[in-house]
Amino acid sequence: MSFNTGNKMKSFEEYFEKNMKNNTSKGDTQSNNMNNKKQFDNKNNKLNNKDGKKAFGKKQNNANKNFNSNKNNANNQNNNNFQNSNQSNGQTYIERMTAKNRKFLEHYNPKKDAKIKIIPLGGLNAIGMNITVIEDENDIIVIDCGNAFPTEDLLGIDLVIPDVTYLKRNQNKIRGMVLTHGHEDHIGAIPYILKELNMPIYGTKLTLALVEGKLKEHKLVGYKLNTVNFSDIIKLGNMYVEFIKTNHSIVDSAALAIYTRAGIVMHTGDFKVDYTPVFGDTIDLTHFAEIGRMGVLALLSDSTNATKQGFTMSERTVGKIFDSIFNEHNNDRIIVSTFASNVDRVRQVIDTAAKYGRKVAI
Numbered sequence: 001m002s003f004n005t006g007n008k009m010k011s012f013e014e015y016f017e018k019n020m021k022n023n024t025s026k027g028d029t030q031s032n033n034m035n036n037k038k039q040f041d042n043k044n045n046k047l048n049n050k051d052g053k054k055a056f057g058k059k060q061n062n063a064n065k066n067f068n069s070n071k072n073n074a075n076n077q078n079n080n081n082f083q084n085s086n087q088s089n090g091q092t093y094i095e096r097m098t099a100k101n102r103k104f105l106e107h108y109n110p111k112k113d114a115k116i117k118i119i120p121l122g123g124l125n126a127i128g129m130n131i132t133v134i135e136d137e138n139d140i141i142v143i144d145c146g147n148a149f150p151t152e153d154l155l156g157i158d159l160v161i162p163d164v165t166y167l168k169r170n171q172n173k174i175r176g177m178v179l180t181h182g183h184e185d186h187i188g189a190i191p192y193i194l195k196e197l198n199m200p201i202y203g204t205k206l207t208l209a210l211v212e213g214k215l216k217e218h219k220l221v222g223y224k225l226n227t228v229n230f231s232d233i234i235k236l237g238n239m240y241v242e243f244i245k246t247n248h249s250i251v252d253s254a255a256l257a258i259y260t261r262a263g264i265v266m267h268t269g270d271f272k273v274d275y276t277p278v279f280g281d282t283i284d285l286t287h288f289a290e291i292g293r294m295g296v297l298a299l300l301s302d303s304t305n306a307t308k309q310g311f312t313m314s315e316r317t318v319g320k321i322f323d324s325i326f327n328e329h330n331n332d333r334i335i336v337s338t339f340a341s342n343v344d345r346v347r348q349v350i351d352t353a354a355k356y357g358r359k360v361a362i
């Protein structure tokens with residue numbers, strides 16, 4: 001992809017317009033069963049767009065206005081239709097933002113009087129069932145869709161899922177679901193919600209692999225899973241979502257920077273700052289700082305144990321302790337308990353067992 005950081009690239013919107021036109025890439029759609037129907041829908045939308053003018057080849061001025069103005073005009077509506085149809089067709093607008101082309105972020109210029117809604121449908125003041133809605137006038141994105149596990153007073157209940165009545169009422173505004181990571185409390189409710197509300201889903205590789213397993217388990221086909229890499233930015237309606245590398249007890253965890261017309265909403269997902277993670281890179285603090293310098297409208301941050309003083313040790317220190325325990329007890333049976341979702345820890349148990357020639361039963 002060629003990128004021009006000169007004054008020809010004036011705005012976010014232009015950048016994407018350009019890429020949508022010239023560089024639209026097929027998303028990593030994992031299932032195509034619904035494509036025929038969607039293509040039909042797409043055709044219809046295209047026809048609609050003909051008289052609705054400028055869906056794709058819009059002039060740059062209009063592009064700017066669309067991102068910056070709050071007006072619910074016909075043109076805007078048509079654009080939304082068009083984007084939807086493209087997304088439904090398995091095409092997504094995923095572009096890598098390398099250090100070089102991040103320069104265009106400098107052109108991001110939120111409007112002081114623009115308003116957005118941030119609606120937590122679950123996950124606040126509780127553990128589990130994380131789901132947050134960001135609404136920017138005509139566009140809604142859904143962040144995560146987790147389940148909670150029933151408390152003792154919920155006898156006979158296997159799983160608690162969020163109430164998505166609000167989403168059902170505003171179904172036509174939904175542009176997609178973006179996922180921070182693959183833990184149950186962030187993806188566990190997806191199969192149940194998707195049965196009622198179909199939408200394209202975006203996430204990193206491991207996260208989507210776990211979602212795919214769930215969809216198979218529920219025998220759901222035809223849903224759109226689009227793999228995103230760190231530093232990719234996607235356009236969903238009037239919003240742009242950037243995936244930023246973080247550390248957590250499961251790999252491929254991301255924070256999301258959501259560029260809305262009103263400003264940047266920073267959603268950290270679950271995270272820890274681990275300078276020596278067991279697997280993969282460290283959290284991209286540099287980019288957090290860059291976004292901080294740009295100014296953040298709202299920070300939505302994980303708060304589990306946030307009231308405890310100090311900081312969490314690197315996961316790798318657990319590995320060292322495993323090593324000394326395995327070394328000391330090479331003829332004894334060793335029992336390790338951990339959250340199944342702590343993938344890095346399970347990995348460390350297996351690595352240490354392999355090092356000492358031990359067998360593992362899970």
Ligand SMILES: [Zn+2]
Binds near residue numbers: 181183248270
């Ligand atoms: Zn988590």
